[in-house]
Amino acid sequence: MTQSKKIAILGASGYTGAELVRLISSHPFMDIVALGAERKAGMEMSEVFPHLRHLNLPKLIKTEEINFNNIDLCFCALPHVTSQNIISKLPNNLKIIDLSADFRLRDTSEYLKWYDCEHQAPNLQLEAIYGLTEFYRDSIKSARLVAGTGCNAAAGQYALRPIIKANLISLEDIIIDLKTGVSGAGRTLKEGLLHSELSEGSHPYAIGGTHRHLAEFDQEFSKLAGKSVKIQFTPTLLPVNRGIIANVYVKGDPKLIYDEFEKIYSKEYFIKLLPFGETPSTRHIRGSNFCHIGVTGDRISGRTMIIVALDNLTKGSSGQALQNANLMLGLPEEMGLEMAPLFP
Amino acid sequence: MTQSKKIAILGASGYTGAELVRLISSHPFMDIVALGAERKAGMEMSEVFPHLRHLNLPKLIKTEEINFNNIDLCFCALPHVTSQNIISKLPNNLKIIDLSADFRLRDTSEYLKWYDCEHQAPNLQLEAIYGLTEFYRDSIKSARLVAGTGCNAAAGQYALRPIIKANLISLEDIIIDLKTGVSGAGRTLKEGLLHSELSEGSHPYAIGGTHRHLAEFDQEFSKLAGKSVKIQFTPTLLPVNRGIIANVYVKGDPKLIYDEFEKIYSKEYFIKLLPFGETPSTRHIRGSNFCHIGVTGDRISGRTMIIVALDNLTKGSSGQALQNANLMLGLPEEMGLEMAPLFP
């Protein structure tokens, strides 16, 4: 019988950290043996996240108090910059999945440009494997350090990677208009994230091509196309906690696009292609690791809209991380991730 | 001193009817003398809409019970098809503002195509003036029958009319990705409109160029451009009750577009152009007749996104109707419509 893997989570007091705990608590072959947090070290997890009070969890401690010798895999759910500093000090044979933005980009100058600071661990940046499971599965299996993708970046890539690769769309006219829940912004104290400011309304943000996940789109789509690809991307904040839904507008034939998706995604457990012309909803993937994809044509021929729905905290972040962890540890990829979405 | 105008509202048991009552209750020169409703005839307005219980309102009655002789203006907030049937039987010198879709299109074949039924009052369809106040002001002043615009159609036209007319954008590449509150669907008993189905999530609907407000876009933009213009338009349902926010993607120079908006909108009381690069929000126009417009460029040169926010029940429907009523009755256009939005 498989022996349980020993897991550490750094940054356990944030939403992606708590989501990892939620998911791993149902995983049959993983045990959480260490929970790291900086400001909240010394507290019980049940004080920081009372929804986890039924679990028997280790107390939150500082990273330096963790003994990594008997850890099989470490999730790092820290803010960017902090993440690279801490990971560069961890044992260099420790399997790590980083959920921050720090190891997503291969090019340090791009990191500097988008994140406005010099990278402190450029070697690790080169070593890291990009964590979009369905497209980097083989590399992830043998990776030591995997960089979880941006949640929006995941949604956009599920819509676009297959059809950029198959050369089915114009590369000049790609627009991602994406709506996202609030939890993507984390548990940060900002006036704009207060309930009174956010609920009962909606607005776009990071407009004009300034959202940092564009760096991932640029890197990945240009690699696939073999030339520089720049897309338009606008996120809009929804007054809901979880869920991303992206309308992706492209020029290309809807049927050819649908066929390509069928070819690529029919074998994927977590990616569900809807019947042609049907519309996904964030409500139908909430709390799960599933990603629903819809494809429709338009009354204008040669136009296609792809609609992608996923849960930013699960498939867009901690669920993806656990999926990758399963691969890195030789476990079945779906293990601990098969729960149905929560509706209503 | 101006004498109060006598107002009738047909369809008073729906949301746009109730919104008319709310607005008119603060209007210094209008009195509601008749409230029509079909299924709920015989009830008090306070039973149908308890938020109006402080008002001294006439009881709901059937249309045929209303004496239109001493009515100065009649608002018709009925479903389409019902609306044309009832309006065609009203006195033909009665000033009417129709809030349904029945008189928005000049071309009966377009009406048939989009609304899937033969128009029963084609003469009135020709007589009606399209009610987008800022662009049809002079005709509305002398009109007998005004057709209120679709709420989404209003939002899209505020973004696009000035720059189509000024020839500032490519007509082949216009995309409106619009998010709308639930009240736009009315007080209809549909499973998909239940709180349990709609809240805490989001999804697009009427995808693929099938939304009926496209008929208005086609008619108006083609007239402005002097040739057939077809745009892409996708609405997404927000889990909020009020508010529309539209991201309008065009190919054109952002500064020229901004300048044109400044020229056109600086004299408009209800249209507020935000400083270049700023983002409107539905929260900041809720319950008011204001429309906020933002303009931004993109990292890709020659691309512009226009963002329009308005309240679907107010500026997108009943507020617009009252603005037009003021014009038709020789009253100041803003009268009764100057209240500030409700935030938070």
Added chain:
Amino acid sequence: MTQSKKIAILGASGYTGAELVRLISSHPFMDIVALGAERKAGMEMSEVFPHLRHLNLPKLIKTEEINFNNIDLCFCALPHVTSQNIISKLPNNLKIIDLSADFRLRDTSEYLKWYDCEHQAPNLQLEAIYGLTEFYRDSIKSARLVAGTGCNAAAGQYALRPIIKANLISLEDIIIDLKTGVSGAGRTLKEGLLHSELSEGSHPYAIGGTHRHLAEFDQEFSKLAGKSVKIQFTPTLLPVNRGIIANVYVKGDPKLIYDEFEKIYSKEYFIKLLPFGETPSTRHIRGSNFCHIGVTGDRISGRTMIIVALDNLTKGSSGQALQNANLMLGLPEEMGLEMAPLFP
């Protein structure tokens, strides 16, 4: 190795039916072999509940099409009245868990009084075991027919059973002020359940001692006390989909009450007693089978408030039903119910 139990669910097109499917889909020893629905018979479950599209489920069929011979246990998630009619025609050796109100009351005259119709299967009403697991565990194990409790009735009884039994409170002054999510009203087409009517506000309903779950309180509390006990109970509708939180006001000593809860609930896996003076929240049990209980005193001595939070669809209904099914089938009580709540 345990062989999988064959499960049928009648009323699969409602929320409690869908919740049963969600839960059972993670149960290691249950297989859903039949899904019954009346109006939606013939449809796929993925059309009725797209969040379940990843599951391989039988098509919805009418009850009469189901072969009950090889069913180990049947959940009945139908409306009351319908439920008694259908259950009375099922094989009389079939294990059944009914989620409706039809078999909760032992006294047919009470059923007539509260539900305003003559019971059609009084023998079954006598046979049925009341399904509040923690207090009827032994009877449930050997029961053939179990009646799931009302969701509000469950919440109130967790607060009151131990201290009524231990004679710790005045029986004359019990008030349950309970707040409940919308899904408790089911997937019913009522104007009052529309998003536009329900969201962004709150109101009590069934005021004045008229809510039907009072029948269960009367029955159970009177049995425990050995004399007639009548309490006050007011539910208030929350603009959220899931979750019940009850403030239960009693006259009694807070420390004695807390000690009694500790004694009774410390051995219960799903009931979590919070440290004295702490406050539960519906957010911390959402989507799970856990019930959080808080106890506080008041500045007025001799007054205690007990606060109970549970998910109406899970612990208050379908989760309770599955917990009971495990008992009836000889499986571990917690099986398939250990998932953590979904937060945020």
Added chain:
Amino acid sequence: MTQSKKIAILGASGYTGAELVRLISSHPFMDIVALGAERKAGMEMSEVFPHLRHLNLPKLIKTEEINFNNIDLCFCALPHVTSQNIISKLPNNLKIIDLSADFRLRDTSEYLKWYDCEHQAPNLQLEAIYGLTEFYRDSIKSARLVAGTGCNAAAGQYALRPIIKANLISLEDIIIDLKTGVSGAGRTLKEGLLHSELSEGSHPYAIGGTHRHLAEFDQEFSKLAGKSVKIQFTPTLLPVNRGIIANVYVKGDPKLIYDEFEKIYSKEYFIKLLPFGETPSTRHIRGSNFCHIGVTGDRISGRTMIIVALDNLTKGSSGQALQNANLMLGLPEEMGLEMAPLFP
């Protein structure tokens, strides 16, 4: 013709400050001539509250920059403690309405007990008139300094003052179970007020008789009864921005109570007594200065529940303040406050 009154608002960057601006912007005889803010001094109001961008408002400045000589009335919407310090330095003939807790209590020892700090302006505390308009109208008319009530305190008093005074209920058994929107907590950066923490759920807070508005209940009810009255009061946070709804449980005859309310409230413009047995809702008073009151009996005779709904930012705070300002300035009490609630 009445000349416009010159108004200053201190604390204009908070929600009650913004609500004052919203309301006064529709007042025919008030002009806002100064807006004070401490941290946000130097900013335009449209930057701090973009929903007010259509108004022509003075820039935010520090209190010391305001010339109070030509101010007719000053609203003070600052946090408690700050408020007493600033008000004690204002000209002692300036008419002031304070919206903080600083001048609600006559007894400095009670202030110390509930607010945990020594009062710095005890003379002003004695001078201040309690601002519950309907019950202190005459004193307010001639007052120089009026202390706005707590929003919860207002709701509870509308339910209880008439029937305590008329000796219709037992004073030993009063329970207020109140639900309140989030905006009552202000625009404060606290983790618990984030959208991700608050939305989609509910929980009580300040349990056990610890909420500071109890100080107002104690003071006012004891004064009315002529002896010490202590009630139980539990607030529960609703995931909505505006609105309070209170279930008030008393022992007393429902018909006598209803009659007393009719006697007291029938002449009040803003207090609407619903027909016996009907239920108010926060949705039906949102954004307005109206207060809806419902009364019901119970199946247990001699028990009555009173239900009060008001908007915490309007009738519970800034609307009340404007109502009082009208009285202090010799204007009609309802002026600028007659707008209908916003629904949906």
